[in-house]
Amino acid sequence: EPEVTQTPSHQVTQMGQEVILRCVPISNHLYFYWYRQILGQKVEFLVSFYNNEISEKSEIFDDQFSVERPDGSNFTLKIRSTKLEDSAMYFCASSGGQPSPSTDTQYFGPGTRLTVL
Amino acid sequence: GDSVTQMEGPVTLSEEAFLTINCTYTATGYPSLFWYVQYPGEGLQLLLKATKADDKGSNKGFEATYRKETTSFHLEKGSVQVSDSAVYFCALSDQGTDKLIFGTGTRLQVFP
Numbered sequence: 362e363p364e365v366t367q368t369p370s371h372q373v374t375q376m377g378q379e380v381i382l383r384c385v386p387i388s389n390h391l392y393f394y395w396y397r398q399i400l401g402q403k404v405e406f407l408v409s410f411y412n413n414e415i416s417e418k419s420e421i422f423d424d425q426f427s428v429e430r431p432d433g434s435n436f437t438l439k440i441r442s443t444k445l446e447d448s449a450m451y452f453c454a455s456s457g458g459q460p461s462p463s464t465d466t467q468y469f470g471p472g473t474r475l476t477v478l
Numbered sequence: 479g480d481s482v483t484q485m486e487g488p489v490t491l492s493e494e495a496f497l498t499i500n501c502t503y504t505a506t507g508y509p510s511l512f513w514y515v516q517y518p519g520e521g522l523q524l525l526l527k528a529t530k531a532d533d534k535g536s537n538k539g540f541e542a543t544y545r546k547e548t549t550s551f552h553l554e555k556g557s558v559q560v561s562d563s564a565v566y567f568c569a570l571s572d573q574g575t576d577k578l579i580f581g582t583g584t585r586l587q588v589f590p
Contacts, residue, residue: 403581403582404569417575417576443526457575463509463576465576466524
């Protein structure tokens, strides 16, 4: 069964450093997402991406964050200058958008645990 | 704005007990409703969903019915197993948007 994969599984970085989290969505999917879950808190939407552009983003997704689909298979989340409060589990998700993006299932990856020291 | 409220955990049950995890929502439009499950050390997996009022989603013995009148989507299972131990998340996706809004999650622990 196709699945979403994410690398690395755990990333440790120093405050102020840049990190890139990588995801390989399911191959025929068109809609891509990043969510995060701070330890003990709820899963929060960060950004959605369709047709090579951001379709929606949350207040959390400020100028420090960016997303890219560099090669047609990978989907990346970059945090330009990490802060302590960026420590969280980051989940990538993808969907086919059928019959509509709001009704279709989003398939989640296993997550990348980011620890900012 | 849209939101999801689900019961606090942990929920602790003996094997073969009946399970209910309550979920209520607030939405401006006509949302789709989802239950996701997270097993230890794994990502989120869709358990079931319902996209319109009175729809019942079901999978692996779990069921939930989309109740528009009570804005609820409670998860039920008639007889839980130890292997059902996980965190369960209720979520919605409103019309015109595809972002998922999650509840806080409910940890279920099932003992033999």
